[in-house]
Amino acid sequence: MRLPTTPSLSLEGRCALVTGASQGIGLAAACALAQAGAKVTLAARNAQRLDELVEALQAAGHQAEALALDVQDLVAVRQALQGRRFEILVNNAGTNRPKPLGQVSDEDYKAVMGLNVHAVYFLTQTVVGQMPEGSSIINVSSQMGHVGAANRSLYCASKSAVEGLTRAMAVELGPRGIRVNSICPTFIETPMTKPFFQEPGFLESVLAKIPLGRLGQLEDVMGPIVFLASPASALVTGSALMVDGGWTAH
Ligand SMILES: NC(=O)C1=CN([C@@H]2O[C@H](COP(=O)(O)OP(=O)(O)OC[C@H]3O[C@@H](n4cnc5c(N)ncnc54)[C@H](OP(=O)(O)O)[C@@H]3O)[C@@H](O)[C@H]2O)C=CC1
Ligand SMILES: C[C@H](O)[C@@H]1OC(=O)[C@H](O)[C@@H]1O
Numbered sequence: 001m002r003l004p005t006t007p008s009l010s011l012e013g014r015c016a017l018v019t020g021a022s023q024g025i026g027l028a029a030a031c032a033l034a035q036a037g038a039k040v041t042l043a044a045r046n047a048q049r050l051d052e053l054v055e056a057l058q059a060a061g062h063q064a065e066a067l068a069l070d071v072q073d074l075v076a077v078r079q080a081l082q083g084r085r086f087e088i089l090v091n092n093a094g095t096n097r098p099k100p101l102g103q104v105s106d107e108d109y110k111a112v113m114g115l116n117v118h119a120v121y122f123l124t125q126t127v128v129g130q131m132p133e134g135s136s137i138i139n140v141s142s143q144m145g146h147v148g149a150a151n152r153s154l155y156c157a158s159k160s161a162v163e164g165l166t167r168a169m170a171v172e173l174g175p176r177g178i179r180v181n182s183i184c185p186t187f188i189e190t191p192m193t194k195p196f197f198q199e200p201g202f203l204e205s206v207l208a209k210i211p212l213g214r215l216g217q218l219e220d221v222m223g224p225i226v227f228l229a230s231p232a233s234a235l236v237t238g239s240a241l242m243v244d245g246g247w248t249a250h
Contacts (some may be wrong), residue, residue, distance in 0.1 A: 020093030024190035076083030133177030170238030
């Protein structure tokens with residue numbers, strides 16, 4: 001009798017590019033992919049930090065390399081990545097400038113939309129041409145791509161745009177066997193969010209909206225990243241994987 005067999009979560013032999021990998025969720029994603037066997041290119045602007053992280057990954061027996069890169073510098077992106085073959089791309093680098101609607105400046109808009117959308121779009125455009133069948137693109141979106149939040153109109157708009165490009169790219173790239181999904185975490189304490197939690201009452205206000213009753217941890221995104229990168233999600237594309245403790249289940 002032939003019993004069904006679970007597709008592998010191994011990423012042996014695959015090359016992965018993770019943007020914003022010098023800290024936070026990007027670093028967690030890079031570690032997850034490396035621990036699953038991928039050769040991971042960690043991209044960010046802080047070259048020294050990247051070298052330290054790559055050294056640590058290599059010391060742990062994993063394959064990793066550093067790529068000092070400003071993903072908003074499209075000339076540099078194209079010079080560094082044009083023609084390079086990756087089977088996995090994690091568009092993680094992102095930013096936020098929480099402000100009341102009336103205080104958002106043109107510069108704020110360009111900073112948030114520039115990194116969260118423009119850079120994601122054109123780095124993906126640069127890399128996708130060399131991606132073989134079976135490749136996986138993972139866009140790090142947010143629960144905020146699916147709900148509104150006060151003082152986060154710009155951020156919510158940027159992540160909603162990421163959800164739209166995830167779906168459209170999934171439709172366009174499906175015939176090539178390339179999958180495109182988003183991962184949508186809730187609040188995780190990282191250098192980006194640490195300042196938010198200094199505000200009195202902010203943590204309580206966030207926890208009140210999370211049915212599982214806790215903030216996310218970096219480890220909470222690592223399994224979902226490997227799942228979306230691996231053959232275990234071979235029929236999953238155009239999807240938004242909520243990793244939000246139930247925030248958007250309301
Ligand atoms: N933390 C959270 O609660 C959540 C975060 N997210 C999303 O996850 C992603 C990562 O968030 P988080 O880890 O908190 O962010 P952090 O601010 O902690 O880290 C951001 C990373 O992006 C890199 N980066 C920033 N600008 C650039 C650039 N121009 N070019 C290349 N790399 C850049 C930074 O490295 P360097 O300075 O060296 O370039 C850093 O490694 C973002 O897209 C965010 O929107 C989604 C849901 C929840
Ligand atoms: C869950 C979100 O992405 C979270 O919302 C914010 O305002 C922070 O910037 C985090 O990214």
